[in-house]
Amino acid sequence: MRNSFTIIELVFVIVILGILAGVAIPRLFSGIDEAKITKAKTQVANIRAGISSLYSKNIMAGNVDKCPELEKSISDDVLFENVIYPPIKKDSGDIKWHYENNSSSETNYTLKVGEYMVRFTYEKNTSKNCAFECNDSNSPLCK
Numbered sequence: 001m002r003n004s005f006t007i008i009e010l011v012f013v014i015v016i017l018g019i020l021a022g023v024a025i026p027r028l029f030s031g032i033d034e035a036k037i038t039k040a041k042t043q044v045a046n047i048r049a050g051i052s053s054l055y056s057k058n059i060m061a062g063n064v065d066k067c068p069e070l071e072k073s074i075s076d077d078v079l080f081e082n083v084i085y086p087p088i089k090k091d092s093g094d095i096k097w098h099y100e101n102n103s104s105s106e107t108n109y110t111l112k113v114g115e116y117m118v119r120f121t122y123e124k125n126t127s128k129n130c131a132f133e134c135n136d137s138n139s140p141l142c143k
Contacts, residue, residue, distance in 0.1 A: 033114055037140055040095045040113045043088060044120070044141075048132050050083030051122070055130045067130035070107060070122060074099055079109070116141050 054068035081087035100108040134142035
């Protein structure tokens with residue numbers, strides 16, 4: 001009757017654990033990147049829904065020619081506070097939104113998630129239904 005494992009048995013178990021770790025760890029990290037992309041897509045969908053809701057309210061109030069403003073102030077550290085709650089913090093965490101510029105006809109934002117970076121343009125044009133569009137249709141953040 002033996003009370004211990006042989007070296008061959010221990011090596012065999014260590015090799016199996018190494019193979020399992022080699023398969024599982026890359027999948028774990030790719031899952032994290034996919035979750036960040038999904039979170040960013042959800043933020044974009046929430047922004048679009050907020051714009052649509054406020055635009056509909058403007059129409060109901062008789063302001064047919066007015067797209068909603070997305071920002072209360074460009075000097076604070078949050079974005080989209082007029083259309084979503086809670087607003088998104090600028091350049092924080094793994095999903096980084098950056099306010100670029102504002103004109104009477106459009107506002108531009110940059111979204112960076114990991115290695116992906118895209119620009120969004122908010123067109124303050126009621127003929128385009130106040131569109132919040134991605135400028136790179138090939139990016140996974142825009143699909």
